[in-house]
Amino acid sequence: MIITVTMNPAIDRTLDVEDFTAGAINRVLKVTQDAGGKGINVSKTVHALGGDTIATGFLGGSSGKMIGHALSEMQVQHRFVYIDGETRTNIKIVDATRKGMVTEINEPGPVVTSRDIQALTETLEFYAGPSAIFVFSGSVPASVGDDIYGFYVRKLKKRQATVFVDAAGPLLTEAIKAKPFLIKPNADEITRYFGLPLDVSEATLIDLGKEILDRGINTIVISRGQDGAIFMDHKKAFKTNGIQVQTHSTVGSGDAMLAALAYGLDCDIPYEECAKLSIATSAGACTTHGTKPPVRALVDELVKEVTLIPL
Helix, strand or coil: CEEEEECCCEEEEEEEECCCCCCCCCCEEEEEEEEECHHHHHHHHHHHHCCCEEEEEEEEHHHHHHHHHHHHHCCCEECCEEECCCCEEEEEEEEHHHCCEEEEECCCCCCCCHHHHHHHHHHHHHHCCCCCEEEEECCCCCCCCCCHHHHHHHHHHCCCCEEEEECCHHHHHHHHHCCCCEECCEHHHHHHHCCCCCCCCHHHHHHHHHHHHHCCCCEEEEECHHHCEEEEECCCEEEECCCCCCCCCCCCHHHHHHHHHHHHHHCCCCHHHHHHHHHHHHHHHCCCCCCCCCCHHHHHHHHCCCCEEEC
């Protein structure tokens, strides 16, 4: 079972605009509204792949109720902690004339109290065990400390659960100290973690990955957008090519990759095949409108285009 944790979910409102111009009137061509937040996107994708998942985290107000209702309609299981305050709405402006370039306007999210944290902790402990895979991803509300992911990694590892983390900045720094099973930074996030310039070579990324493994992480996946990804654990290291698709928006593509990695582990798919599946699922997500997951049939076709290159 894959349990996703979205501490700062959102209604993702995607606006398709032709030739978006700041400071001017822009005509919207299409509006798409989705239940969003990185962990929720992971659960939606796991479900689309055919896996078992439960979405958890915090929801509040009428927006929160809309997200819960939307997940129920998609038949995605969920068990959220309902809090005071209103779940945020994020705006994604997709510029059709600039190959799907996205401008994001994200709200900060509601206040989360210590009582809310305790309620979520009890929910996660209910599902924790050797067969559970927990996925923590995305931002947290401003009222939540940077060590929250690290706190949960330590607590859930004591119950023999497997924990994935997809985060950036201080959240990633603190999570790494707790030694989750897998982290999935992109190239910019891992170079920022080490305090390096963003434009580094592939060889440097590989060296940084090795350093992360030496710190007690089992697996690191460094996503590189259209250039594929680097996969490393204590036994193997390889990279993949990127897949050329008709991209509508890259929003949610990283979440789709993480979903496939969790799904592959939960289904005991061989590591190399799991890597191919993750690249194909990520590419498939780029073809959808809003933050919808790709259909499994498309993913299975795209898997055939993924090549693994040993490092």
